Amino acid sequence: MFQADGAEAQAEAAEPAEEACPELVPIETKRGAEEDGEGSSGPGAKIPVTIITGYLGAGKTTLLNYILTEQHSKRIAVILNEFGEGSAVEKALAVSQDGELYEEWLELRNGCLCCSVKDNGLRAIENLMQKKGKFDYILLETTGLADPGAVASMFWVDAELGSDIYLDGIVSVVDSKYGLKHLTEERADGAVNEATRQVALADLIILNKTDLALEEDLNRLRMTIRSINGLGRILETQRSRVDLRAVLDLHAFDALSGISLQNKMLRVATAQPHLDHSIVTVTFEVPGNAQEESLNVFIQNLLWEKTVRSKAGQCMEVIRLKGLVSLRDKPHQVIVQGVHELYDLEETPVSWASNSARTNRLVFIGRNLDKEVLQQLFATTVLEA
Numbered sequence: 001m002f003q004a005d006g007a008e009a010q011a012e013a014a015e016p017a018e019e020a021c022p023e024l025v026p027i028e029t030k031r032g033a034e035e036d037g038e039g040s041s042g043p044g045a046k047i048p049v050t051i052i053t054g055y056l057g058a059g060k061t062t063l064l065n066y067i068l069t070e071q072h073s074k075r076i077a078v079i080l081n082e083f084g085e086g087s088a089v090e091k092a093l094a095v096s097q098d099g100e101l102y103e104e105w106l107e108l109r110n111g112c113l114c115c116s117v118k119d120n121g122l123r124a125i126e127n128l129m130q131k132k133g134k135f136d137y138i139l140l141e142t143t144g145l146a147d148p149g150a151v152a153s154m155f156w157v158d159a160e161l162g163s164d165i166y167l168d169g170i171v172s173v174v175d176s177k178y179g180l181k182h183l184t185e186e187r188a189d190g191a192v193n194e195a196t197r198q199v200a201l202a203d204l205i206i207l208n209k210t211d212l213a214l215e216e217d218l219n220r221l222r223m224t225i226r227s228i229n230g231l232g233r234i235l236e237t238q239r240s241r242v243d244l245r246a247v248l249d250l251h252a253f254d255a256l257s258g259i260s261l262q263n264k265m266l267r268v269a270t271a272q273p274h275l276d277h278s279i280v281t282v283t284f285e286v287p288g289n290a291q292e293e294s295l296n297v298f299i300q301n302l303l304w305e306k307t308v309r310s311k312a313g314q315c316m317e318v319i320r321l322k323g324l325v326s327l328r329d330k331p332h333q334v335i336v337q338g339v340h341e342l343y344d345l346e347e348t349p350v351s352w353a354s355n356s357a358r359t360n361r362l363v364f365i366g367r368n369l370d371k372e373v374l375q376q377l378f379a380t381t382v383l384e385a
């Protein structure tokens, strides 16, 4: 896992010195933990965290309630992050297998996960973890105005540090009636609006309230969502009723997802922006072997230094990055994952069929992305001669 120095310093600064990374023990690699029997089952099993995001009123709570009351074999704990007036608490509900509901209030310093993510987020989860054994899945609902990238980064880093939890996926609920309005709203400061960020980062997009939208509006919304995020799965629902297998256990951030990523990436196309400076998906493929050090520099220039510019001279801004690459000395495909300033390279279980099959396919979701520039830069600076 790689993060910019600044980000690390910021994260450390957010935590009081004596509480830095409480109860977390560094491990060498995730693979090591799996070999130690801390895989998907057993007493040492890590608990998945699914982030549920979506704009105000899209149907997040409806989705949570649906998941909690549906038949499944999981004991799910929920963390709700309320931004409400004077709310300085975070409410955690846990539902046992037989549907019995109990409630616990976790006191947080300011009740807002988004403001001081590092601190409060981990504290809440750690409190929950003391109940380990009582639940085996965590759903975290962000507020409608949250940037899920910040929340996701926190859990992603935490998993790497040997925590008992791992980030499983990001689910974004979109309102079919007002979604297009939310996605196309321009912010006065020129920043990417929250609704778009939530869609850009999602592994699963739930297009909810389809009963309220006209077919032609729905079509435009589908196309806009697809152009923003060409990778995420889109499901259409009413009252957030979805097949739970599509929501839980996505493993979107681990090497296992590399197995399904290849097929998914074949279907991704580079999109035309629906607005100037809007978020789009861009993808390219370049055959050959990549050099690991050069690949790191390429990604860091994009995510950390932000020095890569489009032909029009605009700074490219990447929100999400996924790819499968061929590194010279690695027999298996390597998955590249990036969220904001964090990224990771990890070998998947999938080996290359032959030397001639070795290739690099990358998908970027972000703003001002210029496919030709990215592809050219990759081919000339990352590939071995």
Ligand SMILES: Nc1nc2c(ncn2[C@@H]2O[C@H](COP(=O)(O)OP(=O)(O)OP(=O)(O)O)[C@@H](O)[C@H]2O)c(=O)[nH]1
Residues within 6 Å of the ligand: 054, 055, 056, 057, 058, 059, 060, 061, 062, 063, 143, 144, 208, 209, 210, 211, 212, 237, 238, 239, 240
């Ligand atoms: N007609 C219709 N109403 C829905 C549907 N899904 C949810 N609702 C209603 O829409 C309203 C908002 O749903 P919530 O689940 O509270 O939305 P939310 O995203 O949690 O809202 P915030 O927490 O305020 O951001 C509620 O009154 C729901 O009953 C749907 O598919 N169709």
